[in-house]
Amino acid sequence: MKYKFASDCHNHSACSPDGHDAIAAMCARAAELGLYAYTLTDHCECQKYEERYRARVENAWAQMGAVRPPEGLRFYRGIELGQPNQDTASAKAALEGRGYDFVIGSVHNIRDYEDFFFLEYKDAPAGYIGSLLETYWRELLELIAWGDFDSLGHLTYPLRYIEGEHGIPVDLKRHREAIDGVLSALIRAGKALEVNTSGLRQKIGRTLPDLPLLKRYRELGGRLVTLGSDAHSTADLGKGIEEGMDVLREAGFTEFAIYEKRQPRMLPLE
Template identity: 40%
Template sequence: MSLTNKVDMHIHSDNSFDGHHSVILLCEHACLKGVRGIAITDHCEIDSKTMDFRALTLNSYVNSRLAQKVFSGNLIVMQGIELGQAIYNKPLAEKILSEFEYDFVLGSIHNLENMEDFFFLDFKNYSVDDLMRRYFEAELELAQWNQFDSLAHLTYPLRYLVDREDLYLDLKPYQKLIDEILLTLVKNNKALEINTSGLFMKMHSTLPDAPVVRRFKELGGKYITVGSDSHYADRIGNGIEEGMQLAKQCGFDFITIYHKREPVMIPIED
């Protein structure tokens, strides 16, 4: 596989509350690692009661635009955003999207309404089945909202169920909901993200994993994005080749990048 086609569509700078490095440093590391392009997708958690996401979102946009100019000809830099929990305040989410000319919008759910991020939950205090069912129902509502380009880490809670509880969940009870989500993406010409962060965690798999990606293809899915979900400069591009290979194994010949919210398909192999 040619490294010239290696693109990381999910990266966080220090304009994310949990990011660590500047956009410029991220771009420098991407160039050093032979990455062709990156999307800066800083967090915008719509339901946050404490985060000053408006200022961070503006900073991220300005920093990304500057990086586009600085690295022009050497690195494709896409101005993006990871819009978290948009369905809990759709008017605000839509207002933010109207204020900036993004290349790429990731849609994600990190928590159920009025609850903490799954990262913080003590799963012993909850019915995991209830949490997962409500989570996929929220993902379906997000897919139906349809104001994003790619649906991020569809199986996000599994990161922490496996990492902390050693619980490898069978997704069959939720297959009908998952199919509804995937069919909605297909209908709306949206992408499914292969998030490679799980490859470097206890679960050792992408989010979602191969069966879900393959099912997306079976249902008519066309667009796949691959992202490391990196919050550190030295982790940019981690797992991207593996994610591209997985996409190929599941029947996709192209991955997708975005320019001004329009999909651009590039071959997985030259």
């Protein structure tokens, strides 16, 4: 790693339904890469907590407590809460009694729809995609108002599929007011904005969010940012983190945050 403080704070082990490798293997890879800090954030889709995720959350927490990270690796215990705004009781249950270092808040699907990954866009009626995005921004505001998280995950998540996988361009200028509202709400709430580097290894080819939106966040007064590869295997762990740090520097940031006991610890981009 060319950056002394390179850290990966969004990734998934086999404790997630779509993860592939054991926590011990993920930690070993983080140490091998020379990461300054490594935070594991396995999935909890809150609206499916009772049927699919309660046992997974319990298992991930137990395994994170039992793992012995390689010497010198700063290992932090985290979780990614999907759609906590849609089921706040389950979100509370997932956090209760567990002293996480870091909580990501994400919206992977809006109410009454599947994950953006599964939706069909090619033959959609006029206005369909715009309507989806308008609802998505509103649900992000709900998530921020709920508030029991530390960093907002992959702000432009729907574009990973709409633009990246399906090749349908989206003019975000039409959503400028809504996006500014989300960024401003984050800033007022004292929450971080995640730079998710998964897009750099996917068809969309850029960070989520990308440089223009990160510049806008800073223009509005945003200073708290986190970095995560969104890896689901040891093979992808740490990928794009250095490039993400490059993007942050280009956007005018001089530092980023890792979280310990739910408190930000600021590190220089060096």
